[in-house]
Amino acid sequence: GTLLVAKSLNEVDATLLLLRTLLLVTGLATVVGTLLGGWAIAARVLYPLAEMAKTARSITATTAHGTRIGNLSQRARRPGGRDEMAQVVDTFNEMLTDLERATQAQRRFVGDASHELRAPLTTIQGNLAFLQHRVDELPREEVRIMLADAHAETLRLAQLVEELLLLARADASIDQSSAMSEKEFSTGNALRPQPVELDHTVLQLVRQFRGRLSIEDAKLEVGHVEPVRVQGDEESIRRILLILLDNALKYTPMNEADRIGRVVVSVERREQEGVLQVRDTGIGIDPDDLPHIFDRFYRADRARSRQGTGLGLSIARALVEQFGGRITAESTPGQGSAFTVWLPLA
Structure with missing residues (x-):
């Protein structure tokens, strides 16, 4: 004779379906959670870099005609904490501070140099223009005095230009890693201790x-x-x-x-x-x-x-x-x- 034993698989199928569903939901939740967590971490880590890039773009901004409108007084926002990124932002802001000071000093220097150069040039130009139109009418002694004044201003101008060039060379030599210093050293023009x-x-x-x-x-x-x-x-x-x-x-x-x-x-x-x-x-x-x-x-x-x-x-x-x-x-x-x-x- 034959003995048949049978049992319904509906319960097993239901259990397997539930297990598959749980695995799928858990997997999706894990993936989504990982993505969200990674995005949040990346956003937190990259935020200071984004701020630095935003600040840099703002500083270097120009008009359609190429006129620079950026403001060197801007600074990147510092993240909380004392981690490496905070140190990077601090260093970046310190660099901007040094750059702002150097730019201000350069502008003052150019303005002062322009003023100092203009004064002797004005005297020379005025004397020569006056002599050009009235040299035949002036006494010889007055002509000599005006030419002597122009000559003195020429010497002063030459001295000023020489001193400005000397300052530029000295500034370049202080930072021997700069491109100008490297060129000077390669051509033998830099001052070697x-x-x-x-x-x-x-x-x-x-x-x-x-x-x-x-x-x-x-x-x-x-x-x-x-x-x-x-x-x-x-x-x-x-x-x-x-x-x-x-x-x-x-x-x-x-x-x-x-x-x-x-x-x-x-x-x-x-x-x-x-x-x-x-x-x-x-x-x-x-x-x-x-x-x-x-x-x-x-x-x-x-x-x-x-x-x-x-x-x-x-x-x-x-x-x-x-x-x-x-x-x-x-x-x-x-x-x-x-x-x-x-x-x-x-």
Whole structure:
């Protein structure tokens, strides 16, 4: 005989269907959750980058005619926390701050340079135009005076252009990684630091400088000088000292209030630096002017009556800084000033 055992599979099919449904729903939920979570995480991570890109686009925005309308004062919004992205945004904003300062300084420099260049050109142009139309009517002596004025302004203009070029070269040499510095180094035009006998260079220049002095100038003296070898460039160090000596003698009267005007140059070694100091007994510098004396084209009220371009101390500072040195100034009005140059030892 045959025994047949049968059982309905409906319950099993229902269970399998439920299981498949659960797996499908769970899988879809997992995928959707993963996508949403990934999108949220990516949005949070990329948000600072998007803000930085938005800020950069806003800064570099231009009109249809190519006129730049961006504002360098804008900053990217910083995310909360102290993670890497927050640090990236902070660095980006610091870069924008430095760029804004550099741009403002450049604009001021260009404006000041344009003004300084325009003044002698106006004098030259006016004198020559006047002579062109009335040279036959003027006395010979007046013609000579006008030509002498034009010649003096031409020399002043040439000096100003030379100093502007020197400042540009010094600025480029401070950052040797810039494209301009690389080109200068490849062509041999950059100032390469090398060992310089500071005491020998200073004594030699002081001897030469004394030959230029007249009886109306203050007394130029050599103070304490010790052998010091520094890292720099001999021609640059000579120019720095020339600027400081010119400044000191210009503002130090020969005799004033029963005092003999004196300018004293000294050289010594202090720890890991060579120190060059020029001290005078001149008119001094007002405390309000002292923080600005190394600014380009800056001239204190008492200095405006004297000849000069207002670039000398700026050039001295730029030359010192390109060799990793520094220059400081101390002054007491009515008693004198002291300029100190610090250069790394070779």
